Amino acid sequence: MAGAPQSGTSAVSRAVEPIISLQDIRKSYQQGEFTTHVLQGVTLDIMPGEYVCIMGPSGCGKSTLLNILGGLDQPTSGVYMLGGQDIAQLNDDELSQARCTKLGFIFQSYNLIQQLSVLENIEVPLYYKGMKDSEMRPIAERLAAKVGLSHRMHHKPTELSGGQQQRVAIARALANEPLVILADEATGNLDSKSGNEILDAFDHLNREGKTLVFVTHDERMVERCSRIIRLKDGFVDSDTRTKRALMAA
Amino acid sequence: MPFLSHHPILRLILSPQHLGRSMAMGLKSIWLHRLRSFLTALGVVFGVASVVAMLAIGEGASHEAQEQIRKLGSQNIILQSVKPSDSSGATNETRSMILEYGITTRDIQQIKQTVPGISIVVPSRQIADVAWAGQKKEDSQIIGALPIYPQMRNRTLLQGRFFTDLEIEDRAAVCVLNEALASKLFPLNTPTGKAVRVQRHYYKVIGVIEDESSFSPGDTGKSSASNDSSAQLYIPFSTLMDQYGETFFRYRSGSFEAEKVEFHEAVIRVGDIKEVETRAEAVRHILERNHKKNDWRMVVPVELLRQAERTKQIFSIVLGSIAAISLIVGGIGIMNIMLASVTERTREIGIRRALGARQVDIVLQFLIETVLLSGVGGILGVVLGLGIPVAVSHFAGVTTVIKPWAPILAFSVSVITGIAFGIYPARRAASMNPVEALRHE
Ligand SMILES: Nc1ncnc2c1ncn2[C@@H]1O[C@H](COP(=O)(O)OP(=O)(O)OP(=O)(O)O)[C@@H](O)[C@H]1O
């Protein structure tokens, strides 16, 4: 990626502002008489260049947290600052614009648009950013090449393997050069070989300075990431820097 | 502000590229469900086609009616003698009695003297008789008329000429045939110069005049009511008076009938077209005072014209309602399909929202689709709707008039219907919760 601001793997830096800052984030669902408390006060900062892994048992609220981080869902209470901006202050259009330019999503089930070709899928975030057609095409082609799909640019998602589809999703997430990339069990649907390829691609992105937030069950990730946050029943159970982060520091 | 320039509607308007892309996207998804889209558009197609076709046929009918009424002369008031309906009983009881009815010289005199603004009063008389040409014969109306007659009744001479004042004075034995009679008596050759016989008298044919328009109630005094193309033989008014006198005898249902009618018809021309209706009222007063029996009738073409216009208005209202209903039905079809499409594409909507689409982007995406659907349906409907009147005039011989605004109106209404019925599904798509939309299978 061109113009990556951060240098190398020195992920934790005391002087810089956090990209993401959560203050006592709570989320509960009202179902008739019952209230399900999914998140019960999550407080954390994510610094530029960090490679964060969110882990925990099924149903502990990982996806819920990631959806809040992604501006797709609003917390019941608490303050979420993204790039120094209070998300709660944004109206729907501004929030959409923030999703478009500041965040990149990668989903377990790829979530490509079936009618569109590989290039057209990569162009979707650029289109919603308001870019001209002529500007979009070269960017999409460059990103397709970057994820190794130069020979599949005009294929439809159904004509691709799972790993290839997920690579299209990665290219799409990178299109607007977001502040942070959010991935929810990005390798969950893949066999270990293509899963590893995807994880290698993320390592590469992080080395280029991208900030990554990962939700996963995959313990292999422990080796790759710089920080592990374990959730349990809606609380942060543990928040640790990995060997890799400590080594880099 | 970057947000203003990024507003999707502005973007669409300012950049044909984005419009093209959005339309391409809409067309693609319409094409993806070809059959479904086609069936949906069909509702609009038939709605629009019926509006265009019915407008053309309706305009044609009223155009024809107005033309015929205009032929009667919009400045004219036409008075006609009518045989009173209760008189048939009277004649049976008193066979020798002469039945006297209709417009009289006295009526004409009074009208001339008391009603202002009247330029000419042209009376005519008519008798039913048989016209002969060699071995060919035809039941005809023998009409005594004045030279001004064709001009008063807006009727063109197809051949030859009408009578002159001199011929009236001379009580000349000349005649003019109408088209219907000419074609019956002289099917193969030109009638002018030939002779036509009625009873013992021969008349030289000097011209052929076009048939009377169907709005003229024609030969009203007779039981054998004539239709619009009944045979007519015109002879000078004075000649008719000479031949037949003032009383007509006819043999009918085993007994003689005697009738005395001074004028069968009188045409009054009013100088100013705006005064026709008030003058007609004045004439009506005079006749009502003079006549105890209901033995006359007044035809005012201007009033007929106004009635025809009123009829057309009612027709337009009925047509408008049918059009509105059919387009509403078409619109409901579109709405139904779009709601299904929104549900089907919930996941896609979620993805687009996650990638930065605003609500208005989603609204536009679905709205463009409905507008395309109804627009294409509208175009097909206009084509079909223009074809129907052409076919109808070709095969049924009915006049149709296609006003240029009619297809444009029908098309615009179909597009507006698309927008009106597309708004709800589009808004529903846009207001979906992105998280739930993404979870949708
Ligand atoms: N819309 C909702 N209404 C009610 N409860 C919900 C809703 N969404 C999520 N939950 C509940 O919140 C809890 C956390 O869900 P979440 O999807 O965040 O779990 P997770 O940690 O991602 O689990 P997994 O590892 O299985 O993906 C679950 O118990 C779930 O039932």
Ligand SMILES: [Mg+2]
């Ligand atoms: Mg989950």
